């Protein structure tokens with residue numbers, strides 16, 4: 001799939017990600033974020049599968065805009081806003097923009113590391129999920145990738161805690177999101193803005209019925225977050241099957 005990066009027959013905007021997996025529109029919360037932001041921006045794009053090593057930053061997502069590659073979801077957002085004159089936070093005050101940025105940083109620096117922990121370092125989740133990224137790869141690649149993710153999560157800090165501590169820390173972010181959302185349809189009000197894409201990617205990734213985890217159970221304890229994920233799924237991925245909110 002990597003050679004798709006240079007395929008001139010692709011439309012000017014091509015998003016490279018993992019593709020649908022784990023009962024999600026994309027396995028990666030970051031790819032989901034970017035995919036939703038491209039939809040929010042009303043930009044036509046195609047989506048292709050790629051491995052992280054095809055990306056300029058060694059991670060997915062990355063975007064090709066007429067052959068120029070942009071890596072990292074936050075820089076992709078900045079690129080599309082600047083290049084196409086779009087403001088994904090249109091209508092927000094400076095203070096609301098600052099709050100949205102702080103919420104996004106909480107999700108990506110904290111909640112997503114907990115998501116990754118349960119997916120990769122809980123053996124039964126790894127076996128049914130990420131292990132299959134390496135089906136067909138030479139012997140030893142799967143084990144090396146798992147060791148690398150484990151080392152990354154230890155360096156980041158999350159994997160130094162006990163499992164119940166990781167759930168408790170993740171729950172603090174879930175609770176914060178639930179309180180910020182309140183009874184509004186979207187995090188910052190009546191309309192979805194950029195941070196909703198980030199939150200949706202993370203929360204759907206945590207709540208997918210595909211994986212069992214203590215974090216998923218905590219997330220399911222926030223009815224407004226459950227309804228929010230269902231609302232975002234119906235809006236941006238209307239054809240994707242997803243459990244209806246109670």
Ligand SMILES: N[C@@H](CCC(=O)N[C@@H](CS)C(=O)NCC(=O)O)C(=O)O
Pocket residue numbers: 027028029030052058059060061071072073074
């Ligand atoms: N800061 C990056 C994070 C992206 C990220 O963590 N992507 C993961 C998949 S969910 C990845 O490509 N991991 C492979 C690696 O780090 O080697 C962004 O916002 O795009």
